[in-house]
Amino acid sequence: MSTDALRYQSGFGNEYASEAVAGALPQGRNSPQRAPFDLYPELISGTAFTAPRHENRRSWMYRRQPSVVSGRYQACAQPHWQTGADRDIALAPEPLRWHPIPLENAEVDFVDGIRTLAANGDAEAHSGVAAHVYLASRSMERRAFVNADGEMLLVPQQGRLTITTEMGVLDVKPGEIALLPRGVAFKIALPDSEAGAGPSRGYVCENYGAQFRLPELGPIGSNGLANARDFQAPVAAFESEAGGYEIVKKFAGRLWRAPMKQSPFNVVAWHGNLAPVKYDTANFMTIGSISFDHPDPSIFTVLTSPSDTPGTANCDFVIFPPRWLVMENTFRPPWYHRNLMSEFMGLVYGEYDAKPGGFKPGGASLHNAMVPHGPDEEAFEKASHADLKPQKLDNTLAFMFESRFRFIPTAWALQSPALDTDYADCWAGLKDQFKP
Numbered sequence: 001m002s003t004d005a006l007r008y009q010s011g012f013g014n015e016y017a018s019e020a021v022a023g024a025l026p027q028g029r030n031s032p033q034r035a036p037f038d039l040y041p042e043l044i045s046g047t048a049f050t051a052p053r054h055e056n057r058r059s060w061m062y063r064r065q066p067s068v069v070s071g072r073y074q075a076c077a078q079p080h081w082q083t084g085a086d087r088d089i090a091l092a093p094e095p096l097r098w099h100p101i102p103l104e105n106a107e108v109d110f111v112d113g114i115r116t117l118a119a120n121g122d123a124e125a126h127s128g129v130a131a132h133v134y135l136a137s138r139s140m141e142r143r144a145f146v147n148a149d150g151e152m153l154l155v156p157q158q159g160r161l162t163i164t165t166e167m168g169v170l171d172v173k174p175g176e177i178a179l180l181p182r183g184v185a186f187k188i189a190l191p192d193s194e195a196g197a198g199p200s201r202g203y204v205c206e207n208y209g210a211q212f213r214l215p216e217l218g219p220i221g222s223n224g225l226a227n228a229r230d231f232q233a234p235v236a237a238f239e240s241e242a243g244g245y246e247i248v249k250k251f252a253g254r255l256w257r258a259p260m261k262q263s264p265f266n267v268v269a270w271h272g273n274l275a276p277v278k279y280d281t282a283n284f285m286t287i288g289s290i291s292f293d294h295p296d297p298s299i300f301t302v303l304t305s306p307s308d309t310p311g312t313a314n315c316d317f318v319i320f321p322p323r324w325l326v327m328e329n330t331f332r333p334p335w336y337h338r339n340l341m342s343e344f345m346g347l348v349y350g351e352y353d354a355k356p357g358g359f360k361p362g363g364a365s366l367h368n369a370m371v372p373h374g375p376d377e378e379a380f381e382k383a384s385h386a387d388l389k390p391q392k393l394d395n396t397l398a399f400m401f402e403s404r405f406r407f408i409p410t411a412w413a414l415q416s417p418a419l420d421t422d423y424a425d426c427w428a429g430l431k432d433q434f435k436p
């Protein structure tokens with residue numbers, strides 16, 4: 001692909017338009033009798049045709065060969081990628097935490113490196129999400145992946161990603177996220193791992209439900225949190241190298257593979273509002289209290305996937321980025337709580353203020369519906385006696401996949417040596433200190 005591939009179009013859900021060759025994009029009609037340069041028009045609809053206009057997502061691609069041209073599909077084994085809740089797991093109502101997921105056995109690519117930590121819902125019912133980690137050190141060379149079961153939100157933790165998609169190329173580094181629509185083919189190269197920097201690791205939210213979108217802002221007004229213009233979609237780019245590809249498709253909870261004689265990344269021009277995007281969390285305008293107390297953590301929502309119940313998300317993607325803490329006479333870390341919503345958390349870098357020692361980058365925690373949790377003993381002690389000067393919480397990025405559905409950990413996650421079997425001990429020392 002040309003170096004021009006690394007330019008971007010800004011906005012979220014815009015009517016993007018891009019051509020890698022001047023004149024390749026038809027004007028005035030979507031499927032002319034013969035498209036420019038005899039390219040094939042192909043439509044991808046990410047929503048039902050009749051979805052409301054503000055939710056409707058579709059794009060037209062003009063390509064050298066339509067994606068229907070492929071060999072037959074065969075089953076493809078990837079035993080660690082699980083879809084939906086595993087109802088056979090008896091799950092105790094306890095908090096769970098994992099140390100950094102070990103990087104051994106990472107001599108694989110992104111697809112083979114997926115490990116499902118927990119999942120909920122049902123891809124067939126278009127509800128729920130899976131929380132995965134990926135551990136990989138090999139680029140996908142002539143291998144492409146298509147997920148028919150859900151969109152994929154990637155949160156790299158270690159190592160950059162070069163994501164080649166049908167619509168163009170995204171370069172994504174830790175601190176940034178990528179949102180890859182359901183059904184759009186992509187492959188992932190790992191420039192840092194290939195340069196000898198060791199395995200790459202990150203988190204993935206596979207969303208079977210309604211597409212992630214920007215949350216409503218209510219009284220915040222028209223600016224704030226993640227601003228639409230900071231999302232970046234790629235510009236059209238296509239591969240010209242001859243040679244075949246292996247297409248791996250996730251379909252109905254299973255992986256399938258088929259040979260393809262040409263690169264699936266053969267789109268010369270495209271337009272529409274269904275596109276992969278990336279976003280740098282450094283551009284998140286964080287809002288918090290400037291008097292006392294905390295707003296609810298929903299104030300940190302970057303993207304939300306709504307469910308059928310207003311205000312009760314299929315999944316919210318929430319970040320805890322660097323920010324100032326200035327609240328007076330306030331216990332500044334998160335308070336003790338239990339919620340209807342279930343919380344899967346990860347840490348990209350730095351320290352999380354409620355668990356300064358125990359929660360490490362590359363690890364994870366899970367607090368399901370009505371499972372109590374909160375600051376550990378050390379954090380409670382420190383915050384209860386801290387001198388409340390304005391304080392910058394810096395060099396940290398934690399995040400949460402928050403869902404109305406309980407996350408069921410996989411057998412792999414429960415048997416992993418990374419499972420912190422002593423997690424609950426971090427609260428054991430909290431004494432009754434009632435002094436009437």
Ligand SMILES: [Fe+2]
Binds near residue numbers: 337343367373
């Ligand atoms: Fe929580």
